[in-house]
Amino acid sequence: MESSLRKTYKINTFVWVTISTHHTKILNWIYILMFRLSQIVNLFGFCCITLVFQTLYSTSVKADVFTIRNVEVNKKAASELTAKAKALASGQRTALSLLLKRITMLYDHDKLPKVNDELVTELVRDFSVSDEKFGGGRYLGKVNVRFRPKAVRGLLEKMSIPFAETASRPLVVLPILAEGDTQLLWDEPNPWFDMWGEYARSDGLLPLVTPHRELSDISLISAEQASSGDLAGLRAVSEKYKTRGVLVLIAQFSEIQEREVQRVEIKMINFGKNNLLDEKLFAYESQTEMSLTEFQKQVVLAQIQQLEEDWKQANLLSGGINNTMTALVPAERLSDWLEIKKRLSRVATVKHVEIRRMSVRETEIRIRFQGATDQLRVALEQNGLGLSAYAGRNVWTVERLDQ
The missing domain is CATH 3.40.50 (Rossmann fold)
Structure with missing residues (x-):
């Protein structure tokens, strides 16, 4: 006699299937088949997203080290428009000087290039203004300037000036x-x-x-x-x-x-x-x-100043020194991998991540980074990631610190 037993199975986040059956073995076989199919579907989506990550990684946004905010400007000229033009040019020069001193050691500041409008044009990505005030031929405001990280690095490497760009957590x-x-x-x-x-x-x-x-x-x-x-x-x-x-x-x-x-x-x-x-x-x-x-x-x-110098000294990078390592990223859920991917993209010293192998439980990646392994570990920690040796295997593990 046919049983009236009905069971509901979750295939994935979006699909639930209800099946009537009179045979437990057939029911279990169907469930296993559907579960395996769901793994294939999830892995396919996983691959697509990680492929996008690998393609876009080089353009991802790093820590906001290369932005100087709230540079106060105050200029007077024959007209307010002329005063504004002079003020914005002056503000960008000041911002560039502050940036170069921010990421280099104090003892190297006398080696930094002289800041001029030509250098500003080469290194500035964009800028914005706030708190503008006009009157009597005078212009006052605050300037926020974003710089091109690759161009700034190239300038300092060309001049053989070491720099640090790993931002600490507060x-x-x-x-x-x-x-x-x-x-x-x-x-x-x-x-x-x-x-x-x-x-x-x-x-x-x-x-x-x-x-x-x-x-x-x-x-x-x-x-x-x-x-x-x-x-x-x-x-x-x-x-x-x-x-x-x-x-x-x-x-x-x-x-x-x-x-x-x-x-x-x-x-x-x-x-x-x-x-x-x-x-x-x-x-x-x-x-x-x-x-x-x-x-x-x-x-x-x-x-x-001493605290900042100590931090920079510990994270100082010299141009052209790149290393690579193989690491495993434990991530059984797609959301875990996406979060780890986002945090990796914020690590300034990580230059490229190549996905070598994927399974439903972990992803093997190849990391190209600037500096030493200990410096990479510190940089990862500032973004909520831990780097440790994988027990019994000649690889590293990258995982979230908040889990």
């Missing part, structure tokens, strides 16, 4: 002012915190973020917990601001009266990868009769 800064036995973090006034809030930049190769001083910040960590390296509190702050770590800067200012100078001793606690703490000590002295406010400003700028 760091959140906790500036603590030590006054005797008291430590100030969220308290006001805290001029040390205010100075970092004014001069820390959220763009460039090493974005720095200062907290908003909200009630939720106060509940996450205290000055005493931060200065003692409380891992749970530091991790909570990093998670709230979505940064790769936390930088605690404990400053104690004093005055050397006989020499009429200010002095500061700074303890820097860097909380980052693998929940590890790294501590460093710094000391600065002011020029004679420099005010405390000006001294604090100069110290903050010096610290920011």
Whole structure:
């Protein structure tokens, strides 16, 4: 007698099939056949999308390192249109100078080319303006300039000037002012915190973020917990601001009266990868009769410059040094592969990705990259990807860090 058993099977995301049968073996055989067919269909779509990725990879957008924003311009001329033309030309020259200094080491800045209109024309991709004001033959505004990465790299390589273009994920800064036995973090006034809030930049190769001083910040960590390296509190702050770590800067200012100078001793606690703490000590002295406010400003700028130089030094690239590696990308779902593909396209040092082999569980790729393997690992981490050796095989694995 025929059974009234009915079962529904999911073939793929879009197709469900309901089958009536009187024989379990036939039902299972049909299911297996349909499942295999769905794998073929999914793999075909997978191949098509990865082929598009491989074709378009070289034109994908990297990190926004080659864009300089909010360059203020102010020019006066016989007419406002003439003033605008002069201001925009000046703004693009300033932006190019800032870009070249952003990605090169401080000790190489005197080797950089002289910026002129001809060089600007060669390297600028496009620009935009905002906050425009006209009046009395004067033009004021802000200029955002995007540069051609390949042309900028070519210029520096031709001049044998090493450069860095790997942008770090942001760091959140906790500036603590030590006054005797008291430590100030969220308290006001805290001029040390205010100075970092004014001069820390959220763009460039090493974005720095200062907290908003909200009630939720106060509940996450205290000055005493931060200065003692409380891992749970530091991790909570990093998670709230979505940064790769936390930088605690404990400053104690004093005055050397006989020499009429200010002095500061700074303890820097860097909380980052693998929940590890790294501590460093710094000391600065002011020029004679420099005010405390000006001294604090100069110290903050010096610290920011040192942090940026350290990051650039660790990620410095020399022209023409390219390497390749074979890597496996575990991705059973198409959405996983698409996300990994998108993140790979944002890694500045990755120059080309070739798809070697695909299966429903993993993809084998060949990566051509600039710099050393450790530099590639750092660059991948800034984009949420991990690079590790594949156990028992002479290949690497690239996978998401947030899974």
